[in-house]
Amino acid sequence: MDIFEQVESEVRSYCRSFPAVFDKAEGCYIYGEDGTAYLDFFAGAGALNYGHNNPYITDKLIAYLKNNGILHALDMHTTAKRSFLEHFENSILKPRGLDYKVMFPAPTGTNAVESAFKLARKVKKRQTVFAFTGAFHGMTLGALAATSNSYNRDASGTALQGVTFMPFPYGFNKSFDTIAYMENVLTDDHSGSEIPAAVIVETVQAEGGIIPVDTEWLRRLRALCDKYGILLIVDDIQIGCGRTGDFFSFERAGIVPDMVTLSKSIGGCGLPMALLLLKPELDIWKPAEHNGTFRGNQLAFVAADAALDVLEKEDLLLHVRKAEAFLKDYIEKNILPLDPRITYRGRGLIYGIDFSALDPSGELAGKISKLCFKKNLIIERSGRNDTVLKILPPLVITEEELKKGLQIIESSAKEVLGK
Ligand SMILES: Cc1ncc(COP(=O)(O)O)c(C=O)c1O
Incomplete structure (x- = not known):
């Protein structure tokens, strides 16, 4: 890690939230150089709708x-x-x-x-x-x-x-x-x-x-x-x-x-x-x-x-709508009941779980996202004071993978809220 701190500018950002050195990636997973598999609910800030290294695209x-x-032809x-x-x-x-x-x-x-x-x-x-x-x-x-x-x-x-x-x-x-x-x-x-x-x-x-x-x-x-x-x-x-x-x-x-x-x-x-x-x-x-x-x-x-x-x-647009229904159902049944002040909103496969009514400082959402990372889920935050946990997986995510990530969010939120 030292080389990054010694040489790279202080402006670096996401690497602070997800402190690992990544090496490989496939589908909804990104792998640390130590082989740890992280489920990716951030998808390159939305640049990886088709997943990491989608084999059809890389072929x-x-x-x-x-x-x-x-490889380079200006705009010719x-x-x-x-x-x-x-x-x-x-x-x-x-x-x-x-x-x-x-x-x-x-x-x-x-x-x-x-x-x-x-x-x-x-x-x-x-x-x-x-x-x-x-x-x-x-x-x-x-x-x-x-x-x-x-x-x-x-x-x-x-x-x-x-x-x-x-x-x-x-x-x-x-x-x-x-x-x-x-x-x-x-x-x-x-x-x-x-x-x-x-x-x-x-x-x-x-x-x-x-x-x-x-x-x-x-x-x-x-x-x-x-x-x-x-x-x-x-x-x-x-x-x-x-x-x-x-x-x-x-x-x-x-x-x-x-x-x-x-x-x-x-x-x-x-x-x-x-x-x-x-x-x-x-x-x-x-x-x-x-x-x-x-x-x-x-x-x-x-x-x-x-x-x-x-x-x-892959009829991806239909897949997104089905995945959205599953996602909403899971949040409503398992995450909202943790505290009546938790809200959520979104569309398709971009959803936010909003903890601002519980803690407007963003500290709580920060703790949850950190704990998720410890449990091998990459998830970012957004909104005022970063109070909103942002669910942004690749669109090709399976229901099983979605469930796995949501379970990590649920268990991390439970732990941080002391439930
Ligand atoms: C809505 C929107 N517009 C513009 C940008 C800027 O894009 P880029 O970071 O590729 O310059 C972003 C980046 O997150 C964005 O979300």
Whole structure:
């Protein structure tokens, strides 16, 4: 362990919650170098929907490498990119009646958000973006301006500009009519706010504490954006690619965003890749106006293409819905009865168990997650003060594996609560 502490920056994070040296991984398990098998309920923060080293995907990668497939080609046309684009268009976009152009902004989620903001400002010739309290959109300055967490914002060292936060319907604002409030802000010439270029929303706030918004709220947000000529951006970086039981998280609301950001699991097996989906009429980019060296990760194209096969072959969206029913049933029967102040919420295979009413400091949830790790389960926390235990397994998880992880959460919570 010493080399990490000696050489690696203090900024390192997840390795502090899960202090082991990992070596191998397969499916829902990740193995320490001492051979300990950890059940993974974190899935690379949502980058591993298809599990670790999904054999179908890795076989395709190995075959591509053995065939001297090109690894770096800037954003030039390649067979790997063509195959992915055809597959994505024909299997994901067309069947859903979605007409989007695809932009490859750079490898990570925050790059997709940056490009969405840049394009929205360019199209609308307006400066401001509306984001929501509790939101998380990335760490680069433009995206960080729309990220609500003061811990991350304070580290920026400069003014974070161009974003106004609207109250997300949760906590203090739970029964507040945000949409009516936003309309008032847009129409009151004394509100102090300009009409924004765009509104960005996570339909389930993930880092914010696993907080889904209801479909009617999303439809009203879409209608509000239409009425005032504002672009609607859905950030599906963490909860897209099947996580909520639909490929896109907004499908359940029957809305069509103007732009969608995707990353994490779109890369198939944890390879960096990000997409910005944009309505064709917004595509006013001039060649190379938004450029970058790593906008064509060829291995990620191969993996992403193969991952769409897995999604179809294994009927993964149906599997997620069935697994969700099992998960909810287990939590309701075994974890909620531990204390009436424990609550839970989520969608598909992203669920949060909220201990904030028991301990708003987050210490208790921290103890539970630590104990889970001792019992070989990897589980993270999110929300204000990290009070919410975040269940985010690979989507390919079996009912048996799900049960095993839930039993570890239950026994750890019991121990920490002294039950
Ligand atoms: C909703 C959302 N948007 C953006 C990001 C940023 O993605 P990345 O960490 O790949 O830059 C994340 C990362 O967790 C996210 O959850």
